[in-house]
Amino acid sequence: MPGYQHPCRYCGELAPGDAAACPACGKVNPCGDLRCPKCRAPVKETWKACAGCGLKLETVCPKCGKTVFFGDHCGCGARLTVICGCGEEQPPVAANCRKCGKKLGGK
Numbered sequence: 001m002p003g004y005q006h007p008c009r010y011c012g013e014l015a016p017g018d019a020a021a022c023p024a025c026g027k028v029n030p031c032g033d034l035r036c037p038k039c040r041a042p043v044k045e046t047w048k049a050c051a052g053c054g055l056k057l058e059t060v061c062p063k064c065g066k067t068v069f070f071g072d073h074c075g076c077g078a079r080l081t082v083i084c085g086c087g088e089e090q091p092p093v094a095a096n097c098r099k100c101g102k103k104l105g106g107k
């Protein structure tokens, strides 16, 4: 079944409504509601933590130092995702890679 698809909010390509990342442009949360990267519960940009699992939804922008929501980009334009050694790009909120489980951010 082809499930329902939504246009990516960044590049406009269609992606599954529950996609964690856009297959076309690789940005996280391409469509639909923002979701917790850990438990996938819907979250809002104004939240400081996930209501479902308590995961902190804020991160510090490496460029401007502001505390911002975990989305792809800071208002200053810096990219906020981290790329694991395995190549998986993800929001910088989890301690371990969501794909291979390795610790992120070096040892």
Ligand SMILES: [Zn+2]
Pocket: 008, 009, 010, 011, 012, 013, 022, 023, 024, 025, 026, 027, 030
């Ligand atoms: Zn896209």
Ligand SMILES: [Zn+2]
Pocket: 036, 037, 038, 039, 040, 041, 050, 051, 052, 053, 054, 055
């Ligand atoms: Zn959660």
Ligand SMILES: [Zn+2]
Pocket: 061, 062, 063, 064, 065, 066, 074, 075, 076, 077, 078
């Ligand atoms: Zn910034």
Ligand SMILES: [Zn+2]
Pocket: 084, 085, 086, 087, 088, 097, 098, 099, 100, 101, 102
């Ligand atoms: Zn990985």
